[in-house]
Amino acid sequence: MAKFTEEMVIDYADKLLIGLTDEEVKMVLDEFEVIDKNISLVNEIPGIEKVEPMTHCLDDFIYELREDVVEESTPIDDILANCDSYLNREVKVPKVVE
Amino acid sequence: MKYMTKSIEELHALLKEGKVTSKELIKESLERSHEVQEKYNAFVTILDDAKEVEVTDNLLSGIPYGIKDNYSTKGILSTGSSNTLKDYVPFFTATSIENLEKAGAVAVNKTVLDEFGMGGTGTTGHTGTVLNPWDKERMCAGSSAGSACAVAAGVYPYATGSDTGDSIRKPAAYCGIVGYKPTYGMISRYGLFPFASSLDHAGVLSRNVKDAAIVIDNMKGIDKNDMTTWDSKDVHLYESIDGKVEDKKLCYIKEICDIENYPNASLELKEHLENFNKALEKCKKLGMEVEEVSVDKTLLNALASVYVVISCAEATSNMSNLTGIIFGPRGEGDNYIDMMKNYRTAGFSPLIKRRFVIGSYVLQADNKDRYFHNAQRVRRLLVDTWNKLFEKYDAVILPVGSGPAKLLDGSKTVLEEDDTTALEEHLQIGNFGGFPSITIPDGFVSNLPVGLNITGKCYDDANVLNIAYALESVMDYKDQIAKEVK
Numbered sequence: 185m186a187k188f189t190e191e192m193v194i195d196y197a198d199k200l201l202i203g204l205t206d207e208e209v210k211m212v213l214d215e216f217e218v219i220d221k222n223i224s225l226v227n228e229i230p231g232i233e234k235v236e237p238m239t240h241c242l243d244d245f246i247y248e249l250r251e252d253v254v255e256e257s258t259p260i261d262d263i264l265a266n267c268d269s270y271l272n273r274e275v276k277v278p279k280v281v282e
Numbered sequence: 283m284k285y286m287t288k289s290i291e292e293l294h295a296l297l298k299e300g301k302v303t304s305k306e307l308i309k310e311s312l313e314r315s316h317e318v319q320e321k322y323n324a325f326v327t328i329l330d331d332a333k334e335v336e337v338t339d340n341l342l343s344g345i346p347y348g349i350k351d352n353y354s355t356k357g358i359l360s361t362g363s364s365n366t367l368k369d370y371v372p373f374f375t376a377t378s379i380e381n382l383e384k385a386g387a388v389a390v391n392k393t394v395l396d397e398f399g400m401g402g403t404g405t406t407g408h409t410g411t412v413l414n415p416w417d418k419e420r421m422c423a424g425s426s427a428g429s430a431c432a433v434a435a436g437v438y439p440y441a442t443g444s445d446t447g448d449s450i451r452k453p454a455a456y457c458g459i460v461g462y463k464p465t466y467g468m469i470s471r472y473g474l475f476p477f478a479s480s481l482d483h484a485g486v487l488s489r490n491v492k493d494a495a496i497v498i499d500n501m502k503g504i505d506k507n508d509m510t511t512w513d514s515k516d517v518h519l520y521e522s523i524d525g526k527v528e529d530k531k532l533c534y535i536k537e538i539c540d541i542e543n544y545p546n547a548s549l550e551l552k553e554h555l556e557n558f559n560k561a562l563e564k565c566k567k568l569g570m571e572v573e574e575v576s577v578d579k580t581l582l583n584a585l586a587s588v589y590v591v592i593s594c595a596e597a598t599s600n601m602s603n604l605t606g607i608i609f610g611p612r613g614e615g616d617n618y619i620d621m622m623k624n625y626r627t628a629g630f631s632p633l634i635k636r637r638f639v640i641g642s643y644v645l646q647a648d649n650k651d652r653y654f655h656n657a658q659r660v661r662r663l664l665v666d667t668w669n670k671l672f673e674k675y676d677a678v679i680l681p682v683g684s685g686p687a688k689l690l691d692g693s694k695t696v697l698e699e700d701d702t703t704a705l706e707e708h709l710q711i712g713n714f715g716g717f718p719s720i721t722i723p724d725g726f727v728s729n730l731p732v733g734l735n736i737t738g739k740c741y742d743d744a745n746v747l748n749i750a751y752a753l754e755s756v757m758d759y760k761d762q763i764a765k766e767v768k
Contacts, residue, residue, distance in 0.1 A: 188643060196642045202635050203627035212636045222587035225580055226656050237658030240480045241466040241716025262373040278618040
């Protein structure tokens with residue numbers, strides 16, 4: 185596994201569509217060093233690999249399918265109230281197809 | 283006459299007797315909101331047009347309260363204290379807030395938080411730092427900083443909070459009030475801006491335990507819009523509080539509470555732990571058994587890193603919809619990628635951006651098992667350890683943090699190594715397991731309030747509240763209002 189480097193931080197930030205300053209890059213690397221050290225200690229816990237990862241607080245959720253019935257939906261005018269730029273019911277969005 | 287320093291029970295009695303009206307309470311609360319905003323910067327929005335409602339038999343009817351600004355409120359600005367949503371006005375209201383509205387509660391303001399709940403200092407909201415009402419040079423902690431500040435400063439008897447790591451329970455301690463998050467799924471998260479969905483809890487900040495119970499009784503309930511909610515119609519927290527705790531058993535953790543763990547302990551830390559020990563003596567006088575137990579230190583030392591890994595991974599995913607296209611102000615750019623990048627770069631604070639990068643790294647295929655899955659494995663080991671304790675004990679009782687509110691100047695904002703890490707961060711275990719968990723004030727250090735926490739097993743909220751209520755009743759810190767000491 186490759187070490188988390190400055191170049192990788194910048195690359196991930198770019199993929200996440202966020203720009204980072206040099207100071208922010210350093211902050212990420214400094215904090216990650218602490219995490220990495222602690223995770224190394226975790227790796228030494230005997231039998232850790234056999235523990236089932238815990239994804240949620242509770243494991244007794246009741247899953248049920250709701251009836252497929254039409255419910256009242258939000259009025260379009262309410263939704264458009266948050267929109268800066270629209271015409272009738274059409275929202276202006278940036279061009280995504282080149 | 284000042285009413286907003288009174289408890290919910292007292293205010294309800296006064297309203298029913300006709301000694302005060304809902305309108306008068308709202309007026310006082312709004313006036314106090316403006317004073318507190320001027321002094322401590324606790325609010326994003328003050329709802330000056332809040333209207334009185336009919337007073338019914340519901341204890342909350344007609345009484346003002348505050349809403350943390352990461353709860354969606356229809357027609358009312360809801361920013362999450364982020365520049366990315368600085369103009370966002372939702373078209374629906376969070377279920378738990380709707381439940382409070384149905385009870386007749388009157389919202390008078392929206393409170394500042396650390397941006398999207400991702401911080402523990404109250405310094406990263408887009409409207410600026412929230413100051414501690416006991417000492418303006420100190421932080422309120424976070425993320426429910428504005429709610430804690432306002433309740434402590436006597437703006438109203440309670441405000442909603444949310445808690446992903448300790449965001450209700452730490453600010454409560456720093457502000458000398460009560461902070462309670464119930465069992466995961468008791469309160470719907472629908473309409474609460476998500477941070478880390480497997481850890482996010484809704485809850486309340488109040489000035490006494492009974493008030494906290496009253497509020498949660500009215501916020502809770504199964505919700506078809508949140509599949510993690512469960513049916514709690516037979517849970518009546520307020521009615522179940524009787525103060526009888528003679529047969530209860532508590533434990534505290536040696537590796538967190540013993541002063542010997544901290545060779546370089548500050549005077550404040552020493553006094554905080556001595557104070558905690560006095561509270562334990564009070565528990566014993568109430569007839570409870572209190573025992574010291576030991577927990578694997580490797581797990582405790584890892585918990586803060588585990589929290590950062592899990593919460594950052596979930597946050598990266600949850601925040602990917604914040605592009606400036608479907609929410610928030612559009613960014614500038616020649617194409618949609620540049621527009622999104624401009625919006626996200628300018629909108630998110632540095633602390634949030636660092637969470638996204640770390641979250642993204644630990645989720646990469648090559649890194650996932652070492653970081654994310656191992657963090658989830660330690661989460662299970664910690665939760666199993668606590669559940670084992672709950673087989674023998676009714677609750678775990680521990681001090682909150684390493685002393686009173688920290689100074690705003692020079693305090694750390696990111697994870698750093700320190701021998702007090704487990705003491706500072708153990709409340710996160712309550713989120714890992716979804717345990718009911720309450721902080722109550724237990725005294726003063728350097729003239730500033732400090733708190734302790736009581737955490738119990740899932741669905742055992744009534745027991746946790748009852749223990750907290752009994753202990754609160756034999757201490758002198760119930761219903762306290764912040765007084766500036768400096």
